[in-house]
Amino acid sequence: MTMQFNTFSAVAVTLAVLGAAPALAQSAPPSPPPAITVTGEAQKSVAPDIAQIEAGVSNMAKTARAAAEANNVAMGKVLLELKNAGVDGKDAQTSRLSIQPQYASNRSGPSEINGYLASNLVTVRVRDVARVAGLVDTLVTAGANEIRGIGFRVADPSKLLDDVRAEAIADARRKAEVYARAAGVTLGAPLLITEDTQQGVAPMRKMMATRSDAAPVAPGEETLGVNVTVSWAIKAP
Incomplete structure (x- = not known):
């Protein structure tokens, strides 16, 4: 009896494996087409048809409040001149505003704060690239002492x-x-x-913040x- 039972069990297992083989073959993913x-x-x-100028005002003062107040006045003049030059308010946006303590070097002990640097940067979108040089001159004349760069791009590519x-x-x-x-x-x-x-995008070009008669600016091409x-x-x- 024992031998017959074991033989039957072995046959049953073999049949079960053989029966499962077609099911496994059917679940394999199809080969991708050649x-x-x-x-x-x-x-x-x-040629780019829009430009971007990043400019701003930085100034030092003994206290953070004095630096911030002087900076606000200076930036107010810059924004007013941009408006007078025909720049729409929506095309001038503050991109960075910071007040940072400045430390005096002291080799014999810990450094001490000797003033505060206030900085306010504005990004100006120029919709006529022919006006870029003139607007840079306007910014510098109005008191901007930081011209971080100029970039050009195609508005709708x-x-x-x-x-x-x-x-x-x-x-x-x-x-x-x-x-x-x-x-x-x-x-x-x-x-x-x-x-x-x-x-x-044509890279931002760094420029010196000095008074110039419409410094030449070449927009080049965008690829x-x-x-x-x-x-x-x-x-x-």
């Missing part, structure tokens, strides 16, 4: 980027067709498209770039 994956690239250089995207797809197809011919196959429809957009990675289905000949 494809050629390439990256297409395209760029376009355009979306339409221009659409043209670059089409060129990037064309570049991807050209590359894929080269591979397809070399491999003896033909291209099918795109299976997957992913995009990486690059908008090269709009698109990289697209495309997987193309392939067909056997």
Whole structure:
């Protein structure tokens, strides 16, 4: 009896394993379709149509309150001159406001506070790049003693980027067709498209905060770039 029971159990286990095999095979993920994956690239250089100036006022005083009050007066003059120059209030925004203690160096003991530095920076958006040089002069004349930099960009690059995207797809197809011919196959429809957009912003330029007669400023060009990675289905000949 014992031997017959063990034989029956072994057969039952074998049948159970064999019965489960088709179910396991059915749950395996399908193999991805054959494809050629390439990256297409395209760029376009355009003249920027908007600029940004970061400027401000810094001053020292014996007390934090005196430094802040003097700084507020100085910045008020700067903002008033910007308004008089036709800059809309929404295009001038405070980007940094700080009051920091300044320490006197003392080798024989702990450093002591010998005053406070108040700093107020404003970011000015300029919607006509031809006015940048004149506005820098206006800022300096009004009392701005910090010109942190100037940057240029394209205000609305979306339409221009659409043209670059089409060129990037064309570049991807050209590359894929080269591979397809070399491999003896033909291209099918795109299976997957992913995009990486690059908008090269002209860097902020540091400038000396000195009185000048409309210091020359060159906006240069901004480069709009698109990289697209495309997987193309392939067909056997």
